[in-house]
Amino acid sequence: MNYEYYLKRSFSSVADIDYTEDYDFFLSSYNESDRVIGLFNGIFSKEKIWIILSEYNYTKNEYPKNKNLFIPEINTNEGEIIRQLFNDYNITSNHRLCIDITGFLRPHIAFLVRYLKALNFKKVDFVYTDPVRYRKKEKTPFSSILSSVEQVEGYKGTSVTDTSNDLLIICTGYDSKRTRAVADYKKKASKTLLFGLPALQADMFQENILMAYDAEDDTGKGNLQYLDSSFSLFAPANDPFITAQVISEFVTNKNNLKPITNLYLSPVSTKAQTLGMCLYYVNECIDKPVSLIFPYCETYERITTEGLSKIWIYTLEF
Amino acid sequence: MNENPFDITKAVHYTNQQLLDYWVNLPGDSGFEEMINPKSQMPMMIVGGKGSGKTHVLKYYSFSLQKLRYLENNTQSVSNQISEKGYLGLYMRAGNLNAKKFKGKIHTEEAWQAIFEYHLDLFISQISLKVFVDLIKGEPHLLKDQSSICEKIISLFDKWPEDKIPKTLEELLNCFISFQKQIDYKVNNSSLLGLPIEGLDILVTGAKLILGIPKILKEEFVFLKNVQFTYLIDEFENFTETQQKFINTLIREIEAPVSIKIGTRPYGIKTLETFSGGESIRKGAEYEEVDIDGIFRNRPSDYSNFIKQICLKRVSESGFLIKSNEALRNSLEIFDYDNLQKKLLTLKRIGHRSELERKLPIEELKEIQIIFDNLNYNSNFLYEKASYLIFYRSWKKAKSEFEFKKESELISKSLHNFIQGRELKKNKHRKILEKFKYDFIDQLSVENNLPPVYWGLDNFIRMSAGIPRLVLQIMKYTFSWANYNEERPFAMTSKISINSQREGLLQASDWFIKDAQIPGKFGVTVNQSIHRIGQYLQTLRYSNTPPECSISSFRIDKTILSPQNQKTLKFLTEYSYLIKTSDRQDKNLERNDNTYQIIGILASIWGLSLSQRGVPNLNIDLAKLIFDDDDETGKQFKLFINEIDSKYNAPFLKKKSKPNKGKTTETPSNQTKLL
Numbered sequence: 001m002n003y004e005y006y007l008k009r010s011f012s013s014v015a016d017i018d019y020t021e022d023y024d025f026f027l028s029s030y031n032e033s034d035r036v037i038g039l040f041n042g043i044f045s046k047e048k049i050w051i052i053l054s055e056y057n058y059t060k061n062e063y064p065k066n067k068n069l070f071i072p073e074i075n076t077n078e079g080e081i082i083r084q085l086f087n088d089y090n091i092t093s094n095h096r097l098c099i100d101i102t103g104f105l106r107p108h109i110a111f112l113v114r115y116l117k118a119l120n121f122k123k124v125d126f127v128y129t130d131p132v133r134y135r136k137k138e139k140t141p142f143s144s145i146l147s148s149v150e151q152v153e154g155y156k157g158t159s160v161t162d163t164s165n166d167l168l169i170i171c172t173g174y175d176s177k178r179t180r181a182v183a184d185y186k187k188k189a190s191k192t193l194l195f196g197l198p199a200l201q202a203d204m205f206q207e208n209i210l211m212a213y214d215a216e217d218d219t220g221k222g223n224l225q226y227l228d229s230s231f232s233l234f235a236p237a238n239d240p241f242i243t244a245q246v247i248s249e250f251v252t253n254k255n256n257l258k259p260i261t262n263l264y265l266s267p268v269s270t271k272a273q274t275l276g277m278c279l280y281y282v283n284e285c286i287d288k289p290v291s292l293i294f295p296y297c298e299t300y301e302r303i304t305t306e307g308l309s310k311i312w313i314y315t316l317e318f
Numbered sequence: 319m320n321e322n323p324f325d326i327t328k329a330v331h332y333t334n335q336q337l338l339d340y341w342v343n344l345p346g347d348s349g350f351e352e353m354i355n356p357k358s359q360m361p362m363m364i365v366g367g368k369g370s371g372k373t374h375v376l377k378y379y380s381f382s383l384q385k386l387r388y389l390e391n392n393t394q395s396v397s398n399q400i401s402e403k404g405y406l407g408l409y410m411r412a413g414n415l416n417a418k419k420f421k422g423k424i425h426t427e428e429a430w431q432a433i434f435e436y437h438l439d440l441f442i443s444q445i446s447l448k449v450f451v452d453l454i455k456g457e458p459h460l461l462k463d464q465s466s467i468c469e470k471i472i473s474l475f476d477k478w479p480e481d482k483i484p485k486t487l488e489e490l491l492n493c494f495i496s497f498q499k500q501i502d503y504k505v506n507n508s509s510l511l512g513l514p515i516e517g518l519d520i521l522v523t524g525a526k527l528i529l530g531i532p533k534i535l536k537e538e539f540v541f542l543k544n545v546q547f548t549y550l551i552d553e554f555e556n557f558t559e560t561q562q563k564f565i566n567t568l569i570r571e572i573e574a575p576v577s578i579k580i581g582t583r584p585y586g587i588k589t590l591e592t593f594s595g596g597e598s599i600r601k602g603a604e605y606e607e608v609d610i611d612g613i614f615r616n617r618p619s620d621y622s623n624f625i626k627q628i629c630l631k632r633v634s635e636s637g638f639l640i641k642s643n644e645a646l647r648n649s650l651e652i653f654d655y656d657n658l659q660k661k662l663l664t665l666k667r668i669g670h671r672s673e674l675e676r677k678l679p680i681e682e683l684k685e686i687q688i689i690f691d692n693l694n695y696n697s698n699f700l701y702e703k704a705s706y707l708i709f710y711r712s713w714k715k716a717k718s719e720f721e722f723k724k725e726s727e728l729i730s731k732s733l734h735n736f737i738q739g740r741e742l743k744k745n746k747h748r749k750i751l752e753k754f755k756y757d758f759i760d761q762l763s764v765e766n767n768l769p770p771v772y773w774g775l776d777n778f779i780r781m782s783a784g785i786p787r788l789v790l791q792i793m794k795y796t797f798s799w800a801n802y803n804e805e806r807p808f809a810m811t812s813k814i815s816i817n818s819q820r821e822g823l824l825q826a827s828d829w830f831i832k833d834a835q836i837p838g839k840f841g842v843t844v845n846q847s848i849h850r851i852g853q854y855l856q857t858l859r860y861s862n863t864p865p866e867c868s869i870s871s872f873r874i875d876k877t878i879l880s881p882q883n884q885k886t887l888k889f890l891t892e893y894s895y896l897i898k899t900s901d902r903q904d905k906n907l908e909r910n911d912n913t914y915q916i917i918g919i920l921a922s923i924w925g926l927s928l929s930q931r932g933v934p935n936l937n938i939d940l941a942k943l944i945f946d947d948d949d950e951t952g953k954q955f956k957l958f959i960n961e962i963d964s965k966y967n968a969p970f971l972k973k974k975s976k977p978n979k980g981k982t983t984e985t986p987s988n989q990t991k992l993l
Binding site: 079080083114115118145146147148150151153154156157158159160161162163164166177180181184185186187188262287291298 | 334382410411413414415416418419423441444445448495498499502503505506509510511512832833835837838839841842
């Protein structure tokens with residue numbers, strides 16, 4: 001599988017977007033970031049839907065006015081939410097979809113990819129907007145209290161009794177606590193971290209490495225491992241296709257050396273890399289002893305970044 | 319740069335060979351074999367905190383490591399040695415099952431449970447079959463005809479779907495794998511599409527495979543005549559409550575040749591109930607409980623030797639020439655009071671003297687000078703600290719005008735008597751120094767911005783409170799700092815400095831807090847409570863008149879706590895923030911209080927003692943201030959700390975609401991990290 005053939009395009013503003021087709025639905029998770037709202041308002045689509053995720057803790061007064069809102073019931077998981085959304089709006093594989101993943105939470109992005117594949121969608125555009133910077137650099141808070149680490153709906157895989165060569169690949173970002181949580185949850189597995197390089201902005205790679213050291217005890221084997229390519233993987237922070245490619249090649253090589261018993265994937269870095277990890281899964285891992293695990297938190301920060309540096313449109317073909 | 323011998327601190331990161339290489343038995347009369355007793359029929363719960371070594375111990379008795387050991391000792395075949403040892407360890411980690419997926423709104427809990435039980439039966443049985451596939455590969459003579467054994471195992475099923483009957487154990491194993499995959503596939507698809515599971519035949523029920531396969535194997539293999547099949551189920555905490563009920567039911571129903579040993583964290587047992595009418599399994603009658611942490615804590619000398627052996631193995635495996643416990647101890651610089659004394663003499667201002675100078679409500683310089691002449695004693699600052707404590711205590715007790723000069727003269731006399739060995743029986747300095755010597759050392763260090771004395775391997779072992787990983791973690795960071803400071807750690811001619819040990823300990827304490835984090839909002843409450851306890855005990859210990867010596871503990875009558883606060887206290891203990899020590903009886907009130915000590919690795923954050931002597935009581939009001947988690951309580955706690963500060967520190971202001979004057983209104987500046 002060569003993921004580099006997938007199409008990705010970048011634009012410096014919403015006005016510059018070059019439409020290849022008309023979208024029937026544009027889906028976005030509501031979030032006050034300028035980059036999310038600006039895109040929602042500017043993009044052309046027959047129907048645009050804001051999804052109000054309860055993890056952002058928006059009150060009714062704060063909901064966007066005069067818009068098409070989808071408000072899921074509370075205490076529903078990503079699978080239930082997305083399935084309900086598709087049912088309510090009767091979205092089928094005949095429709096042309098565009099999904100802005102910038103404001104979505106990672107498990108919802110993951111489920112979307114898996115669900116679209118199950119519903120036989122052939123092609124879907126995913127949009128991601130790069131920020132200029134994180135608000136408090138590597139100290140930016142992203143999530144509140146950890147609830148638990150769980151397998152993501154649709155990515156539960158099978159499991160084998162042999163655990164002698166289990167592997168956990170974590171796409172790691174600034175949220176080092178979550179990297180720790182995931183690593184601790186799959187203690188037995190050997191760990192490989194995938195870093196965003198090039199990062200979204202030049203200084204972000206160093207900040208990312210700094211935070212990875214915070215999780216060092218749970219993820220690895222000591223000194224300087226994160227600057228050593230035998231312990232770590234690198235893929236551009238805003239490129240899902242290279243991310244999928246890097247993971248695919250790494251897993252293939254590992255399997256050639258010694259078959260991996262159980263493979264765990266965990267996306268806690270950028271949403272573009274989350275998309276890449278999921279793309280790799282749906283192409284190569286369904287019905288295998290591979291699962292996607294995620295550190296679910298009670299709430300998430302609404303605004304973590306500043307500015308809009310670039311808009312990316314990734315076309316996923318299933 | 320040297321390789322850090324302590325880089326890996328978790329058994330799960332080891333290969334089987336490393337687990338064997340780094341294995342150290344618990345010294346003393348009763349080692350791990352006696353403790354775990356792998357060939358005993360009695361089921362067992364092996365309870366231990368994070369880092370207690372449960373996984374290492376359980377894996378040591380698993381077939382994979384049995385085989386490695388027996389191959390190393392190649393005087394006999396593996397099967398013969400299994401026969402001789404009398405057990406076969408079948409290890410599985412609950413986490414590997416991903417058991418959480420057997421839930422969801424699509425089906426009832428009962429339906430999910432049936433699927434889970436079927437899945438578990440197949441999963442665990444694969445482990446037994448794999449062991450025998452492996453054994454037969456190594457020793458083909460063990461079983462010539464495998465088809466009859468396959469038939470017998472197939473007969474355990476309520477229904478067998480395959481047209482072709484497997485003829486070998488390997489083929490049978492592949493059938494089991496394919497049945498399990500079918501379950502995984504259907505469960506996953508159901509949760510993806512939100513549709514009920516359809517067409518899943520549950521082919522076997524009631525753990526028939528888990529219990530039945532060992533019996534069949536035993537009948538077929540001669541070497542198994544006196545061998546027990548011991549299921550070693552690790553990470554019990556990863557099962558849901560209903561799933562644990564199923565395992566508990568197995569414990570109740572298990573019979574020869576099968577036994578179960580379960581590894582769990584203290585908070586991992588969600589229920590002891592079974593499906594036998596909801597009855598609970600009974601400790602002692604139906605299962606034994608081994609509390610690894612408790613065993614380590616109750617055998618301090620064996621534990622200390624055990625840890626030193628672990629460290630020595632790691633250090634020597636990394637190529638260093640340290641070969642004995644003594645050499646290992648000597649490779650870390652330890653506290654030396656003479657050095658502290660010398661250092662204090664070089665200081666321009668000494669903390670406790672400056673403090674008294676600020677606090678004395680006397681204007682006449684000459685009188686101040688006399689008081690200091692009477693109290694100060696450059697030859698030994700511990701003696702001087704004793705004089706200050708006596709002075710502050712008298713000041714605190716004074717009902718009317720306190721005669722500072724006169725009291726200082728009496729203290730000077732007491733000191734001289736003490737030095738000259740006169741009237742020692744009644745001597746105040748003797749009595750105080752007997753109790754408070756180590757408090758004075760820590761106070762002198764903190765007041766003068768020097769680190770408290772937690773250094774050296776023996777102290778690190780005490781700080782770990784029976785959790786081996788904590789020592790390894792402290793040593794790991796300490797080694798890194800020593801390397802960074804170019805100290806050549808573990809080279810025979812050099813010692814790891816106090817500075818590197820201090821940095822290492824700081825990092826390890828920080829790691830502990832993050833590592834022991836409890837998920838969810840409740841984790842925040844627990845974290846807040848331990849910080850309040852630490853702050854309270856620190857305020858007492860570093861006051862002018864500590865009410866007790868060697869403070870690091872408190873006692874409490876748990877029955878006074880609300881259910882929520884009892885839960886917080888329980889979690890603090892289960893996550894090893896607090897160590898429950900011996901119960902104390904309050905003779906006056908005729909009640910039994912529980913005593914808790916802050917674990918040493920955290921005690922260092924607040925500069926608390928590693929010993930346990932003085933044990934302040936938490937009454938109901940104080941307990942609420944510590945454990946309640948609302949914002950108002952947070953404010954009240956701060957006020958309370960200010961009150962305590964005023965009560966135990968000169969000038970001993972007594973009225974609550976009156977704003978304090980001068981410098982004593984603030985909590986001591988050393989209430990954050992002292993190291």
